[in-house]
Amino acid sequence: MNRFSKLGQYGIFLAFALICLVLAFSTPKFFTLSNLLIIGNQVSINALLAFGVTFVIITGGIDLSLGSMVAVAGVVAATFAHPDTYPLIVPLLVGLGAGSAIGAFNGLVTTKSKVPPFIVTLGTMTIGRGLALIFSKGRPISNLSDEFNFIGGGNIAGIPFPIIILILAFAVCSVVLNKTVLGRYIYAVGGNEPAALASGIRVSRVKMWVYTICGLLSGLGGILLTSRITTGQPNAGAGFELDAIAAAIIGGTSTSGGTGTMTGTLIGALLIGVISNSLDLLNVTSYYQQVVMGVIIIGAVVLDGIGKKD
Amino acid sequence: MSDYILRIKEVSKSFSGIKALDNIHFDLKKGEVHALMGENGAGKSTFMKILIGLVAPDSGEILLEGESLIGSNVNETLKKGISMIHQEILIIPELTVAQNIFLGRERAVSGKRGMLSGWLNDKEINQRGAVLLDKMGVNIAPNAKMKHLSVAQMQMVEIAKAISNNAKVIIMDEPTSAISDKEVATLFKIIHDLKAQGVSIIYISHKMDEIFRISDTITVLRDGKYVGTKSATELDQNALIAMMVGREIDRMFPETTQPVGxxxxxxxxxxxxxxxxxxxxxxxxxxxxxxxxxxxxxxxxxxxxxxxxxxxxxxxxxxxxxxxxxxxxxxxxxxxIGYVSEDRKGLGFIPQMSVKDNITLSSINYHRKGGFIDTHSEQSVTDKMIADLKIKTAGAGQQVTYLSGGNQQKVVIGRVLLASPELIILDEPTRGVDVGAKFEIYKLIRGLADQGMAIIMISSxxxxxxxxxxxxxxxxxxxxxxxxxxxxxxxxxxxxxxxxx
Missing domain, CATH: 3.40.50.300 (P-loop containing nucleotide triphosphate hydrolases)
Structure with a gap:
């Protein structure tokens, strides 16, 4: 797409490979299959949200309501996931639907009101959290069916199911971004919105799509999380939006819009996962982990900026 | 010859092996307006970047009042008296006029010493700004916010800034590209006043009539080489174009014999x-x-x-x-309906995207195969358009940002054409486009009309x-x-x- 963003992505890929190499030598447990599967499993939810927010950031927008959409989708899905009530498809559809609906709301308000998406989604973040608490009456929703709990906790041929979902979602998102007209329009809107409009692109419609897709993927993330912890938690997902945005940015998506790739975002999410995993293995307490993660986010963008200089 | 304020001899510069400037000469007299002409890519901007110290030349000599400028950075050349008014005006919209004029020199203006020099003195700045603007004869309030000014007024502020820097040489890069005729008259009056005060102007523009109205001397560059320097009275428009493109353009405007429909x-x-x-x-x-x-x-x-x-x-x-x-x-x-906007950067193209992605942006809907973009048909229409419009690009995958103004314009026209319009509105289609490319765009417009398209052309x-x-x-x-x-x-x-x- 853009030779500089390719370069930036290349840089992040190298950094990722280098960190993995160092970890492989310093902690023997790191490069075992079981540990890698643990990382993949841990990364999956954040990666799904990061894919969603990558679409939004490429159009020049932002979505801060990811974590709240995770919670709403989680409690809504859990309500319909008790054993011997509804078939599995019902909690899945209502969960995805809840996420998509909030996403579509974000898109609608952003395009109709001209209020910056930062503000709109900041509002939705609070609204969503409130809705999750109202819907669950503030209590965790447990006693979920085994089929539902398989989504976040099951294995197929030894591979955790969330990893399979992650791979499928990555493939679909990459194809949408690179091979479809919508993907082309997403880059165009973020690259130069007035020119995209004058080129005949229905900019509002493109924005509606990206926020809705972002909501859909957040809903999927909410279902995964609820299934994994076998409980619909109204307080779940708080702060998830920041990790997802961090993954996209570490992966080379520019916050000013117009550039970014799904591969970059995937690597960004993996990098975050690998680092927190290895800090666990190295027995670094979680307090320090947060500091390290912040330094890495800034460092990645600084390095990316250096790579982008002509 | 002591009446030369600036003497530039044998300046050369290569970028990764390609000669951008080859042995350029340029002598500037005190108090003259010296036009620097050449097509886009002739080396004018590189040359000016060298002069203001943004780029170091590989060889050659630059003497300002006998003192070498080689090795001076932008701040040093500015202090020595060379100011540039950029084509895209560099201002801080939220600051006032006076604050912009004295930006970076607040300490000097405050008149205080030591600790106190860190305090801003807006009163002093406003007073000095008012005096300066009065002298220029322009009616701008020094405490007005920059963002409320017109482009022409911003330009006046830039010139005021240059004067306040005691500029001996002011470089003006396409100063009239975004201002009205009346504002041009004001600008020219200020240029005359500056001349009278002994300030020399290097004037870059594509507009021929302006060049002959304002300049005393004209130097032409072509393909990074020095073509010649002549007094403006010795040249006419055709002779100047011939110097710039290296050939006579006998008929700028193609004729038609086609009847209207x-x-x-x-x-x-x-x-x-x-x-x-x-x-x-x-x-x-x-x-x-x-x-x-x-x-x-x-x-x-x-x-x-x-x-x-x-x-x-x-x-x-x-x-x-x-x-x-x-x-x-x-x-x-x-x-x-197709529209080619006057605001090419703002409404014309997506800078981060390739020539191909831009050219097919309005019509990509017609190149789909089962929900996906049909890359083969997309590539073939792109290649055909690049060939038809003679777009000079390293390839269909080249980012549009890196093309010259004329070629960017052709990409925009290509995008509009691929949507098969019957009516095309061209708004200032040759703004910021060099003479050679202008001629090509004229031929293109006439060709489209001859093919039966209805055309509205807006031009100043x-x-x-x-x-x-x-x-x-x-x-x-x-x-x-x-x-x-x-x-x-x-x-x-x-x-x-x-x-x-």
Whole structure:
């Protein structure tokens, strides 16, 4: 797409490979299959949200309501996931639907009101959290069916199911971004919105799509999380939006819009996962982990900026 | 010769093996306006970057009043008296006029020493700014916020800043590209005053008539080489173009023999509150209708209304006898209208995207195969358009940002053409485009009309309007004052109608 963003992505890929190499030598447990599967499993939810927010950031927008959409989708899905009530498809559809609906709301308000998406989604973040608490009456929703709990906790041929979902979602998102007209329009809107409009692109419609897709993927993330912890938690997902945005940015998506790739975002999410995993293995307490993660986010963008200089 | 303030000898510069500048000479007298001419890519901007210390030359000598400038950085050349007014004005919109003028020199202006020098003294800054602007004879309040100023006023502030820096040499890069004729007159008056005070001006512009109005001496570069320096009185427009392109362009404007066809666009009593009113005209297939008028006459606003970028309040627009009310550009494009904006960077293309992605952006919907983009058909129409329009690019995958102005314009025209329009509105199609590419764009426009397209061309360059249009609609302050045929139109007549009312 853009030779500089390719370069930036290349840089992040190298950094990722280098960190993995160092970890492989310093902690023997790191490069075992079981540990890698643990990382993949841990990364999956954040990666799904990061894919969603990558679409939004490429159009020049932002979505801060990811974590709240995770919670709403989680409690809504859990309500319909008790054993011997509804078939599995019902909690899945209502969960995805809840996420998509909030996403579509974000898109609608952003395009109709001209209020910056930062503000709109900041509002939705609070609204969503409130809705999750109202819907669950503030209590965790447990006693979920085994089929539902398989989504976040099951294995197929030894591979955790969330990893399979992650791979499928990555493939679909990459194809949408690179091979479809919508993907082309997403880059165009973020690259130069007035020119995209004058080129005949229905900019509002493109924005509606990206926020809705972002909501859909957040809903999927909410279902995964609820299934994994076998409980619909109204307080779940708080702060998830920041990790997802961090993954996209570490992966080379520019916050000013117009550039970014799904591969970059995937690597960004993996990098975050690998680092927190290895800090666990190295027995670094979680307090320090947060500091390290912040330094890495800034460092990645600084390095990316250096790579982008002509 | 002591009357030369600036002497530049044998300056050369290569970028990764390619000679950008080869042995350039340039002598600037005290108090003269010296035009630097050349097509885009001739090396003018590299040359100016070297002069202001942004780029170091590989060899050569630059002497300002006998003192070498080689090795000086931008701040040092500025202190020594070389100021540049950039084409894209560099200001801080939220600061006031005076704060912008003295930006970076607040300590010097505050007149305090030591600790106290860190305190801002807006009163002093405003007073000094007022004196400066008064001297220039421009009416701008020093405490006005920069963002409320017009482009021309911002330019005046930049010049004030240069004067306050005690500039001996002021470089003006395309200073009139975004200002009205009246503002040009003010600018030229200031340039005359500066000359009288012994300040020398290096003047870069593509506008021939301006060059002959304002400059004393003209130096021409071509392909990074020095072509020659002549007194402005020795040259005429054709001789100057010949120096720039290395050949005579005998006929700038292609003629046509094609008859016009059916009416494509009809506009009746179109009006938009505060912008334009009672506009009625039509355009037929194969016809070029020029829209002439001063800045602010409402030409671009009419184009935007037809294209669905703005709404309108009264009247009617018909495309092939069927009413059109486009609420978005998409609807206008679907009805066969194409628009090439005057604001190429703002409305023309997506800078981060490739030539291919830009060229197919308006028509990519027609290159789909089962929900996905059909990359083969996309590539083949792109390659054909690049060849047809003679777009100079390293390839279809090249980012548009890296193309010259003329080639960027061709990419925009290519995008519009791929959506198969029947009516094309071209708004200042040759702005910021060099002479050679201008000629190609003229040929292209005439060629499109000959293929049966209806064309509206908006231009502030009268020779262009006169040379290409079959009919000319003249506007003044949002009202239509004349519709002239090619035979009766002259520069004087157009100007008379353009200032009427």
């Amino acid at each position: 059916q009416e494509v666009l009809s506009v009746q009593n179109l009006g938009r509150a505060g912008k334009f009113s009672n506009i009625s005209f039509n355009v037929k297939a194969g016809e070029i209708v020029g829209l002439a008028g001063l800045m602010g006459a409402g030409r671009t606003e009419i184009a935007r209304a037809i294209f669905g970028l703005d709404q309108w309040d009264e009247g009617e627009i018909m495309i092939k006898k069927i009413p059109l009310r486009a609420r978005t550009p998409r609807e206008a494009i679907d009805r066969g 360059e009268l020779p262009e309007i006169l040379g290409l249009s079959d009919r000319i609609l003249v506007l003044s302050k949002g009202k239509q004052t004349a519709m002239l045929s090619k035979a009766e139109a002259t520069q004087e007549l157009i100007m008379r109608y353009a200032v009427e009312g």
